[in-house]
Amino acid sequence: MSIPVITLGPVASAYVPGLERLRGPVTVVRRCEDLPELVAACQTGLARAAILGPGTTDLTASLVDRLRSVGVAVIALTDGAPAGETLEGLEYVASTVEPAVLAEAVSRAVDRFDDDAARSRAGAGPLQLPVAAAPPPVEVPDGPGDGRIMAVWGPSGSPGRTTVAINLAAELAAAGSSVLLIDADTYGASIGASLGLLDESAGLAQACRIADQGGFSTRALGRVAVSVAIKGGRLRVLTGITRPDRWPELRPVALGRVLDAARSFVDVTVVDCGFCLEADEELSFDTLAPRRNGATLRCLEAADAVIAVGGADTIGVPRLVKALAELADAVPTAAPRVVFNRVRAAAVGHTPEAQLREAWERFGPSTPISAFLPADPAAADRALLAGTALLETAPGSSLRLAIAELAGVPVRGGRGRAPGRRLGDVRFSGNTDRLPR
Template sequence: MAANLAAELGDPLTPVVLVDADTYGASQAQLLAVLDEVPGVAAAARAADQGNLDRDVLARLAPEVRPGLRLLTGLPRADRWPELRDVALADVLEQCRRLARWTVVDVAPPLEQDEELSFDTLAPRRNGAALTALETADRVVVVGTGDPVGLQRLVRGLDELATRTVAPRSVVVTRVRPGPVGPDPGRRIQETLARFAGTGPVHLVPEDQDALDAALLHGRVLAEVRPRSAARTALVELADTVAGREPQSRRERASLRTRSWLGRRLAPA
């Protein structure tokens, strides 16, 4: 979701930085076929701690993986989470604002705060990255899956999220299909979340395993490998909502972006 949303938000004229701040299982490098050895968010945090992080340094640490999309890769190992201190990450995100029009931050779901450590601003916190991202976010995209377990976790997460941020939120349910919830899954999911979480309209991403598998196999986003897939269409609509874009030309804009990108990739050197 984070990688594809970033790809739909960004283009060469309105760049985006995708930041992998998941301290439990960073995955954006693998999803986009970038080597783990590439310096990423840990290097940016060290530069921030040393007072050396600026727009140019961040640009070197966050290379373009496609025109308009820069990636700041996550921690190569989960046990290195203490390297991602709250204050340093806040500085990194501030520089991201200067580098690109959009910053998409992928964080882990746990939001618990260790009360004993919360009074010590220098002590590392495992969930500090997620909490820092929420504190600085202009909008939060909350993602759950369209099955009973995923929906229950989503309801609980939305309740906890309300105590962590007041930023506007968009609720997204992925893998929507009739199997786990019955006929007319979209309506059932909307009604369930409205009843138990008080949500408004929910963005639904249909189950589209073939398209997602193809993207994962090639280390690309859906816009590159399956631009007309159902999941990609839903993501374009989500990006339009997040960006506040007019909806009437969604299909035309998505088609134009895809043709332009493929033309650049296939053009002879």
């Protein structure tokens, strides 16, 4: 299995392309610019190793200890021979080595860390490393599942993330997949209201609470998720937090465990994510404070596919361009699929798709546009009013057909997707080890 690593500083992050070209031994899951960001990322349980660039921080025993106490092996890139005494538990590597040599050092450091931790647990070795803070094992009785996770994300300004998430989930469920829909938006959760669910149970917060206590199983997930019937299928739903100030209840480590369990629970999990990726500024090295955007980052890191939804107008396009650049920095493993929503001539000109393509070619990143979802206020409102998905209230609407096409499921009389194309054929981009079975 590939070792997830976090880098600190420009020298370490310059290794990212080289490490990625090795295709396997290590995966860079986050590039950090400063120490508080690195410590916060390590505390989410995201990585097994951290590569610290030269000059990024004072290498102290307490820093090494701190990172190791949350299960992270530490590798220091050095200019020349390490100055002063070398620290125990730290792997030193010259900052001029080839990426393959660095990858070997990472894997050596992780092996040594695991050996030390095992010795420490047995109470036998000379090294008594703190292992108490290492996350307890997740109780997933059916073994690691191979269900896929699709994150629906996009910049601020309501580009239509929730609409896309609900309708993608509904289309997949109606096509025969088992589907879990999760509302992980820490700023404006709205799946419960959009589906007319009256219960105020904040299912995701409940699930995270159980997962935080150590054991979390598909059975627990089954108990907490609400079951919602939709035409032709059934959705399981974890509703979001009922007030934005409840965001600390969605701790990234716990959320990661919920997502792990979801992979065993259903074929596809669709997550409606918050928009903001910024690392919280008030974090200092010594705090264990939860981060508001940690939930979004965790979902994006875990996702096999990221759908990036942008508004198809003069405000939405530049916002999406900026947001995608932030995403590339914060979650280098994400391979987003760009989707424009509310596509309409009134906002961009006569041939809106052509206009958007042209603007994207000029200003956007190289990521191609995967779909154009038309503006269809009547259909969107009818579905909201009825508290359901478009496939029930507006099955023939152009918006529904476009979302079904994005989901890769055939709709008879739809917009020309080859008949018989089912979920198993859908190409999920993102983490390569989760490509289609």
